[in-house]
Amino acid sequence: MNRKPTLSFWQIWNMCFGFLGIQFAFALQNANVSRIFQTLGAGVGDIPMLWIAAPFTGLIVQPLIGYASDRTWGRLGRRRPYFLAGAVLTTMALLWMPNSGLLWIAAMLLWLMDASINVSMEPFRAFVGDQLPTAQRPLGYAMQSFFIGLGAVVASLLPYLLAHLGVSNVAGPGGVPDTVRDAFYIGGVVLLGSVLWTVLSTREYPPDQLRVFDDAVKQAPVQVERRSARNQGLIWLVAGVIGGWLVHAYGLERELYLLAGGLAAFGLSQLWLSVARGHGMFTQVMTDVHAMPPAMRRLALVQLFSWFAMFAMWIYTTAGVAQVHFGSSDPQSAAYNNGANWVGVLFAAYNGFAAVASLVIPLMVRRWGLRISHLINLWLGGAGLISFLLIRDPHWLLLPMVGVGFAWASILSLPYALLSDNLPAEKMGVYMGIFNFFVVIPQLLAASVLGVLLRVFFHGQPIYALVLGGVSLLVAGVSVLRVKEPVLARALA
Numbered sequence: 001m002n003r004k005p006t007l008s009f010w011q012i013w014n015m016c017f018g019f020l021g022i023q024f025a026f027a028l029q030n031a032n033v034s035r036i037f038q039t040l041g042a043g044v045g046d047i048p049m050l051w052i053a054a055p056f057t058g059l060i061v062q063p064l065i066g067y068a069s070d071r072t073w074g075r076l077g078r079r080r081p082y083f084l085a086g087a088v089l090t091t092m093a094l095l096w097m098p099n100s101g102l103l104w105i106a107a108m109l110l111w112l113m114d115a116s117i118n119v120s121m122e123p124f125r126a127f128v129g130d131q132l133p134t135a136q137r138p139l140g141y142a143m144q145s146f147f148i149g150l151g152a153v154v155a156s157l158l159p160y161l162l163a164h165l166g167v168s169n170v171a172g173p174g175g176v177p178d179t180v181r182d183a184f185y186i187g188g189v190v191l192l193g194s195v196l197w198t199v200l201s202t203r204e205y206p207p208d209q210l211r212v213f214d215d216a217v218k219q220a221p222v223q224v225e226r227r228s229a230r231n232q233g234l235i236w237l238v239a240g241v242i243g244g245w246l247v248h249a250y251g252l253e254r255e256l257y258l259l260a261g262g263l264a265a266f267g268l269s270q271l272w273l274s275v276a277r278g279h280g281m282f283t284q285v286m287t288d289v290h291a292m293p294p295a296m297r298r299l300a301l302v303q304l305f306s307w308f309a310m311f312a313m314w315i316y317t318t319a320g321v322a323q324v325h326f327g328s329s330d331p332q333s334a335a336y337n338n339g340a341n342w343v344g345v346l347f348a349a350y351n352g353f354a355a356v357a358s359l360v361i362p363l364m365v366r367r368w369g370l371r372i373s374h375l376i377n378l379w380l381g382g383a384g385l386i387s388f389l390l391i392r393d394p395h396w397l398l399l400p401m402v403g404v405g406f407a408w409a410s411i412l413s414l415p416y417a418l419l420s421d422n423l424p425a426e427k428m429g430v431y432m433g434i435f436n437f438f439v440v441i442p443q444l445l446a447a448s449v450l451g452v453l454l455r456v457f458f459h460g461q462p463i464y465a466l467v468l469g470g471v472s473l474l475v476a477g478v479s480v481l482r483v484k485e486p487v488l489a490r491a492l493a
Contacts, residue, residue, distance in 0.1 A: 006133060018195040026117055038331040050106075063433030066126060066430040087195035091189075097110070125144075149355025153349075230275075244257060258448045284430075305442070305479060307411075307439045315465065316466060317466065353402050361414070370417060371481060382407070
């Protein structure tokens, strides 16, 4: 028997600690980038398109980084070189973003920041699968959720706290408030320091060793059905071309070009796969898409609705709360900036509740299993987002953040616990990257259609984006019932 050794609590702590800094940067981005865009002159209707760099970057970067890290071995190991490189690049973007001065520069820096975060984040997911035996993997993902919540609480609160310490919270012409600038500087230090802690305090198993552990999943050689790939490619390509023509012919919103382009791009990738004869990175990644484990396919719908909801919340909470609960849509006004700071508090609150939820979720799983626990948590989040429409006192918005926090902790842990035991060790990285497709595609969909839905059905009121997100979480909860419960699900203790 060749069992993977069980790690101590502090060993798991050290291997997950870098996620504190990654989420610190991610939370600063989520809570403040829409604010920066509006301060630099963007309208509410422009925000989804400006955000589009983030999910597009993840769609491309994560599977490629996963593929590369699966094939890397050096002095720093297999995954750790990517942790460190991503952290250095993200730190640079954090220091530059609040000093961008121009809207197009801020948009480019969002792209750089998100690409760099993805370089670090994807290997961290595979790292847990590499290092931990099957029974400890849920604990590892729960520990990541704890650090995600902790980092996001502090990062989201930073502008609010700095304002109470006397730092200026009003933006000058062509600039951002000092509270936001200083928060990004602090974020760079926290990110680099926490990732260095994980890099220096952990070790990795060589790839050959991973393949011989008893819990290693074996995968037969993949054979691509070329005719099927060609036919599917033609269908998706034609659908994308027709969609783009309809957007142009009828003068529809330009965001819908994104949806049409995505369909066409997927069609072209399938056509490429139908004729490719080599074993290059792109060809291998697309081949592995065809060979996705059944559990990943069943989780796709759950992820689609879950992440659509989260992206809607990240994009529109600042505009919605500032308008409805603080009475201002003017980014230069004190009322708007007070509302934006309160959104930082709300985001800190849901991440704080997520940290607490990461301790409670293992108990829920022991009682109800992974599927029912995930359903309950998603429904709590859905109810929380819908209630934004009903609550008028901004202080009471802290209450629905409890439900959002449970949903967020569950989204960050339980799908990975449902999935990781079905992935081959030698492809853990690339499959975790491919799984990110089902995180990114709903974000692209949200950026494409949310603005249109708000304009057509809700008179452009951003608060209704949160209601749509709530409904999406309810649907995600029902969809999880299609996923098979793993045999070892109740080992999440």
